[in-house]
Amino acid sequence: QNVAVITPYLAQPGTQAYVEGFEASAAERGWDVNVVDTAGDVAAAIARIEDAVVQGVDAIVINVDPAQVTAGLLAAADAGIPVVGMDAGSDPLVAVNVTSNGYAMAAETSVYLANRIDGEGAVVMFVFDAFPPVQLRGVVADAVFGNFPDIEVLDRVTPDVSDGGIADSRARMEAILAANPEPGSIAGVWAAWDQPALGALQAIEDAGRADEGIVITGIDANPQARDAIAMGGNFEASIAQDFTGIGAAAAQVVEGLLAGEDQRESVIFVPTQFVTVANATE
Amino acid sequence: MSLISLEHLSKSYAGVPALSDVSLALRGGRVHALMGENGAGKSTLIKLLAGVVRADRMQVTRDGVPVPLTHAQHAHAAGFRFIHQELNIVPQISVAENILLGQRLPRRFGLAVDWRAVRAAASEALATLGADHIDVRTLAGDLPAGEKMLTKIAAALVSDGAAPSLYVLDEPTAALTGAESEMLFDVIARLKARGAAVLYVSHRLDEVLRICDDVTVLRDGRHVSTGPVAQTSKAQIIHDMTGREGTDTYPARATAIGDKVVARVRNVGTKRLAGLNFDLREGEILGVTGLSEAGQSQFLQLFLGQERVVTGKATFHGAPLQCSPARAWDAGVAYIPRERRAEALMLDRSIRDNIVLPHLRDYGALANKRAETRDARDMSSKTRLKCDGPDQPVGQLSGGNQQKVVFARALHGTPKLLLLDEPTRGVDVGAKYDIYSLVRALSAKGCPVILTSSDLPEVLGMCDRILVLQGGRQAHLLQAEGLHSSDLLSFFYTPEVA
Amino acid sequence: MTKTLRQSGTLAGFVAIIVFFAWNLPETFLTPRNLINITQQLSMLAVVAATMTIVMVMNDFDLSVGSMASLSGIVAAMLFAADYPIWVGLLAAVGVGLLGGLFNGVLVSLIGILPFVATLGTLTVFSGAAFLISDGRTIFGRDIPSAFSGFARGGVPLDAIGLEGISLPFLTLTAACVIAICWFTLEHTTFGRRLYAIGGNAEAAHLAGLKVKRLRLIAFGLTGLGAAIAGLMFAARVASANPTQGSGLMLDAIAAVFLGMTMSRRGEPRVLYTLVGVLMLGILDNGLTQMQVDSYVREILVGLIVISAVAVASLSKARR
Amino acid sequence: MTKTLRQSGTLAGFVAIIVFFAWNLPETFLTPRNLINITQQLSMLAVVAATMTIVMVMNDFDLSVGSMASLSGIVAAMLFAADYPIWVGLLAAVGVGLLGGLFNGVLVSLIGILPFVATLGTLTVFSGAAFLISDGRTIFGRDIPSAFSGFARGGVPLDAIGLEGISLPFLTLTAACVIAICWFTLEHTTFGRRLYAIGGNAEAAHLAGLKVKRLRLIAFGLTGLGAAIAGLMFAARVASANPTQGSGLMLDAIAAVFLGMTMSRRGEPRVLYTLVGVLMLGILDNGLTQMQVDSYVREILVGLIVISAVAVASLSKARR
Numbered sequence A: 001q002n003v004a005v006i007t008p009y010l011a012q013p014g015t016q017a018y019v020e021g022f023e024a025s026a027a028e029r030g031w032d033v034n035v036v037d038t039a040g041d042v043a044a045a046i047a048r049i050e051d052a053v054v055q056g057v058d059a060i061v062i063n064v065d066p067a068q069v070t071a072g073l074l075a076a077a078d079a080g081i082p083v084v085g086m087d088a089g090s091d092p093l094v095a096v097n098v099t100s101n102g103y104a105m106a107a108e109t110s111v112y113l114a115n116r117i118d119g120e121g122a123v124v125m126f127v128f129d130a131f132p133p134v135q136l137r138g139v140v141a142d143a144v145f146g147n148f149p150d151i152e153v154l155d156r157v158t159p160d161v162s163d164g165g166i167a168d169s170r171a172r173m174e175a176i177l178a179a180n181p182e183p184g185s186i187a188g189v190w191a192a193w194d195q196p197a198l199g200a201l202q203a204i205e206d207a208g209r210a211d212e213g214i215v216i217t218g219i220d221a222n223p224q225a226r227d228a229i230a231m232g233g234n235f236e237a238s239i240a241q242d243f244t245g246i247g248a249a250a251a252q253v254v255e256g257l258l259a260g261e262d263q264r265e266s267v268i269f270v271p272t273q274f275v276t277v278a279n280a281t282e
Numbered sequence B: 001m002s003l004i005s006l007e008h009l010s011k012s013y014a015g016v017p018a019l020s021d022v023s024l025a026l027r028g029g030r031v032h033a034l035m036g037e038n039g040a041g042k043s044t045l046i047k048l049l050a051g052v053v054r055a056d057r058m059q060v061t062r063d064g065v066p067v068p069l070t071h072a073q074h075a076h077a078a079g080f081r082f083i084h085q086e087l088n089i090v091p092q093i094s095v096a097e098n099i100l101l102g103q104r105l106p107r108r109f110g111l112a113v114d115w116r117a118v119r120a121a122a123s124e125a126l127a128t129l130g131a132d133h134i135d136v137r138t139l140a141g142d143l144p145a146g147e148k149m150l151t152k153i154a155a156a157l158v159s160d161g162a163a164p165s166l167y168v169l170d171e172p173t174a175a176l177t178g179a180e181s182e183m184l185f186d187v188i189a190r191l192k193a194r195g196a197a198v199l200y201v202s203h204r205l206d207e208v209l210r211i212c213d214d215v216t217v218l219r220d221g222r223h224v225s226t227g228p229v230a231q232t233s234k235a236q237i238i239h240d241m242t243g244r245e246g247t248d249t250y251p252a253r254a255t256a257i258g259d260k261v262v263a264r265v266r267n268v269g270t271k272r273l274a275g276l277n278f279d280l281r282e283g284e285i286l287g288v289t290g291l292s293e294a295g296q297s298q299f300l301q302l303f304l305g306q307e308r309v310v311t312g313k314a315t316f317h318g319a320p321l322q323c324s325p326a327r328a329w330d331a332g333v334a335y336i337p338r339e340r341r342a343e344a345l346m347l348d349r350s351i352r353d354n355i356v357l358p359h360l361r362d363y364g365a366l367a368n369k370r371a372e373t374r375d376a377r378d379m380s381s382k383t384r385l386k387c388d389g390p391d392q393p394v395g396q397l398s399g400g401n402q403q404k405v406v407f408a409r410a411l412h413g414t415p416k417l418l419l420l421d422e423p424t425r426g427v428d429v430g431a432k433y434d435i436y437s438l439v440r441a442l443s444a445k446g447c448p449v450i451l452t453s454s455d456l457p458e459v460l461g462m463c464d465r466i467l468v469l470q471g472g473r474q475a476h477l478l479q480a481e482g483l484h485s486s487d488l489l490s491f492f493y494t495p496e497v498a
Numbered sequence C, D: 001m002t003k004t005l006r007q008s009g010t011l012a013g014f015v016a017i018i019v020f021f022a023w024n025l026p027e028t029f030l031t032p033r034n035l036i037n038i039t040q041q042l043s044m045l046a047v048v049a050a051t052m053t054i055v056m057v058m059n060d061f062d063l064s065v066g067s068m069a070s071l072s073g074i075v076a077a078m079l080f081a082a083d084y085p086i087w088v089g090l091l092a093a094v095g096v097g098l099l100g101g102l103f104n105g106v107l108v109s110l111i112g113i114l115p116f117v118a119t120l121g122t123l124t125v126f127s128g129a130a131f132l133i134s135d136g137r138t139i140f141g142r143d144i145p146s147a148f149s150g151f152a153r154g155g156v157p158l159d160a161i162g163l164e165g166i167s168l169p170f171l172t173l174t175a176a177c178v179i180a181i182c183w184f185t186l187e188h189t190t191f192g193r194r195l196y197a198i199g200g201n202a203e204a205a206h207l208a209g210l211k212v213k214r215l216r217l218i219a220f221g222l223t224g225l226g227a228a229i230a231g232l233m234f235a236a237r238v239a240s241a242n243p244t245q246g247s248g249l250m251l252d253a254i255a256a257v258f259l260g261m262t263m264s265r266r267g268e269p270r271v272l273y274t275l276v277g278v279l280m281l282g283i284l285d286n287g288l289t290q291m292q293v294d295s296y297v298r299e300i301l302v303g304l305i306v307i308s309a310v311a312v313a314s315l316s317k318a319r320r
């Protein structure tokens, strides 16, 4: 069987992990998988979906907001080619979307942070609203912090991600630290994904303010973040999506679709795991 | 006959006056010469008139009616046509489009350009110049220099409705061969007969005496004299220009040519040259002439390493010719290219930077600004450069003074061979004499010189022998002694004697 | 001779690429559906590249087209979201493009800033504005009227000429119109010829009495307008608008114009050659994806092919 | 008079920005720690911009510096991951930078491709190569030796001069060295003078006996080298390498050089002015973030300030 995996976001570590998970499961099944990255370009993703349809693949797996690639999905539907989403969002044109529950993840980390700082103090948020799955995390965290009257959101920073997200986040955090020199003036850093959390951690450590008890949380628990959490420093928690699990589940769905099975659910949530110093090295 | 009067023309650059309160009357049916040393303000006056440089003060009237001149279009609308000193061709577009540049192109259905009409109008303009051999569809950049100038002249002749009343030509013959110049003089005569006024700038005195009716002389931006040409003389004009006695002749050779053969050229052929056969001796000045584009520039570039020897053998001081300009300069060759602005000068860099450019290595691996400044100042005074000092950007100098910078560069150090391509283009009479003297002095020290020029008197006055090229082929090698312009011209056409 | 080689070098490469894919993908490459697909995929890039040609003819540049495309998409989408009728959104977006382009023009021509710097600055400004008014969010779903996104999905059915079930996409038609207008303007109007004259020798153009400043201003306005149209097409195609979505267009558009320049006689930009450049980039992407070439290898290949095409042209030019 | 205004216009703006932040952030802006922090944040950009100046002096460009920085970081990290000693990784990365730069040089100077096109092509190729050899992954954690990332965290303690607990970061020192070398090379060696001459008129330089091709080749090599050094600094600073991390450097570096050009007498690029440009960009980012200006507004402000600085310079130049 011939399966195309199309995403504009392959440079993101998470995307990579579930694409690899998918490829591994596909290899077991003897499928021929073509992974296409359009480097952030959504229109090109449509183009590549259309190309895959022309080429006559058996199934298409996407990791991009289906609402944005409707043109491509229509082409696939016309040709009768099933489309499965990996963390893509729900859409009538996508047979099944396999994902983690983003709302739950953001809620878990933000509630953790709020509790760790006893519901009071200044919090710096790192968000990225241009990318829908990350944007909703920010919305959830806003709601959680808004519910604690003594928590003040000091700044809501959107870092420049063209450098991978660490370096610019670090520069932003350094400026915020400089602007708030009093020990204790910053209680926590909530990051919508791990790279800004790592940048903030580097900034805090380098400013010699690691012992002020600033609590940092991230999301995704990528290996670099796990290392940092395992050190037992300011970076305390993140939440791991089961990327390999998502990839494997997607492969299973594709297999079912190709076998002509009916899919009852249009969303499959793969469980997540909350990562702290206790289980970071697992 | 119309009367265009220019009054109180004044312009200063950064506080330094280039033109101070000059007034001038131009009459229809007469050719008015504008003379002056390099930097006297001639081109500045013309630019004010063209509306491309804003005057500090100026009043222009035609038959008593004021003419506003704050934009090139105003001048055009007033019926003023210009040929500026620096050749302003657009190389990427066709000759026809160059000729009609600045006008609304003829259209079909009020929309699309009617290319047939464009070509017809352009051809017609060229035909009045007697230059109908130029195909108007050629890209202008592919034309030889003389034909580019003809294109530019044709552009000035094209009229769109209003009959032009004034033609302004700033050193038009500097890039033309003798024959082409004659053609231009014919055209000027016809314009004059039509009742147009002509303002004519040239440093070639004979030309001015021949075709102009009146002459105005400027010095340092001020008006010196105006009068009919018939009532003045060469010596008087030179005196008015320079404020001292002078001459437009050539310094005579003071020392004999050496015996040593410096360069030996045997049956050399290159991509564009053939049959070169001659020896160049110590201190000899060799002229290279021919019709336009007969290969003169390539001839010089042979010694610069730009034109490669394909057949035959050429040596310089016993060694084969160098194969790149870098090596040639290292071997002591100094070169003045034909197009000073495109090929020689860094216009927005200082006089110093321009003069020391090929000699940087002589100052060591680390920059030595003090020594460079000293040398630049020294060379500026030797070439009688009119400037504010070695730090002034070359782009601010007048055309002739820019040429002197190029000269200063070539004469700096002690060249072993001097290659001069149209070296005095745009240089005024007085400075020409100084430059010729410098060349003579160099040759007296044993440095051979190869010179090409479309100014035949210059070739005859300076050279010991003259090599005539026909279509890139060496046709004649003549002794200059006793030769006359007309004799030389006839050799351009007579076939090679075996 | 070599002139012809130079001119046809890139064209020959283009044909070679097509033959190569036709050979390797006999079933799927040279099919009407695939070809029409390619034109649709390329329509946004073609519009940006064609209007970019207008300023590049004067030796200028516009680096801000990508962020202008994003901005205009966002402007339209925000208005749609605020329940304005479609035509208001379209008009506003196009107006923003024109104004942004004219702003570039003012900086470059009236103030005299190098185009590279000026449009680098406005790139930042437009992109910041797009983020600001959208609050950094992607606007999609119900906020985008289906009539708007439907346009990108619709087309003129080609059943009549025997291509059952295939239609010529409206996006392709739009691009074709823009290209035709740019071509006509540059090649067959006094305005266009003047732009070429400015590109050839700005000083000569000025001395000949051309209103250099005004012409440059207008040209930049047109490029901004083109970017806005492309931004709208993009937003319709992805049925959403986000503040970064156009950013990929800029470098590709410039690359296409440069590829085209290797085909023209004097190395000047010309719209139809730009189009060949656009097609070359698009066909490489389509064909290599179909051949399942790894995306990274594809990137390297595209870079090398562009370099080689230009190198061959430069070398044969030098030898001339 | 106006000449001085033009030259000092941007400088005055720079000072005004500093005064503005010092006024609004009295406690935190002009502190030694913050200033040293800024120099450290800017060190990579400063290295790229300073070496970019070398080619821009000749009116050339290098668009590929960003992807070259990413590539060299990846090359070093891959070698570290394969347990090679640190010096091997560093040497290989620097070697890759030099080779890549020379490749650009060959395209631009020997083959004669416009720098914009050539380096646009190599941008794609280098970036593709970085993705390919890293498989698109970020390399970090145990794969990056702590001696390497420790370099970016270390510095020379400044206790001796009364700044307790503050140290002058090695990254800042490295950048200072690179800048000093570039400055000396361009301003005080014949080599540098020759590069400036090429920028003045390349044809004239050639006919005046300069080895234009060789000089351009070397200059591009140096710019590639600088990009590689910056890439290593970047990788050390974030203790990881990923195939896109350098991409933000290119436009910022070019912007810094252009900002610097507005300060020089004849509008030519000069290393020290480039440095002022870099500082201006960095200080704006730092100060505006400290003032909690929305990131999008910050982007717009930075763009507008750059445009205004250049516009003032151009206008006073025109009035001259």
Ligand SMILES: Nc1ncnc2c1ncn2[C@@H]1O[C@H](COP(=O)(O)OP(=O)(O)OP(=O)(O)O)[C@@H](O)[C@H]1O
Pocket: B013, B014, B017, B018, B036, B037, B038, B039, B040, B041, B042, B043, B044, B045, B085, B386, B395, B396, B397, B398, B399, B400, B401, B426, B428
């Ligand atoms: N853009 C400029 N900036 C400063 N000074 C200038 C500028 N243009 C011309 N000048 C100065 O004005 C004076 C007059 O120059 P102009 O070009 O009118 O001389 P010219 O009489 O045409 O000389 P030539 O015979 O050499 O062409 C010169 O001293 C020149 O240096």
Ligand SMILES: Nc1ncnc2c1ncn2[C@@H]1O[C@H](COP(=O)(O)OP(=O)(O)OP(=O)(O)O)[C@@H](O)[C@H]1O
Pocket: B052, B071, C109, C112, C202, C203, C204, C206, C209, C210, C211, C212, C213, C214, C215
């Ligand atoms: N002397 C010159 N040499 C070369 N280029 C010039 C010269 N003067 C102006 N230019 C070019 O032309 C532009 C100005 O053109 P021009 O003055 O024709 O504009 P315009 O549209 O006619 O303006 P306006 O009608 O307001 O006077 C300048 O930006 C410059 O690029």
Ligand SMILES: [Mg+2]
Pocket: B042, B043, B044, B085, B170, B398, B399, B400
């Ligand atoms: Mg003059």
Ligand SMILES: [Mg+2]
Pocket: B071
């Ligand atoms: Mg004007």
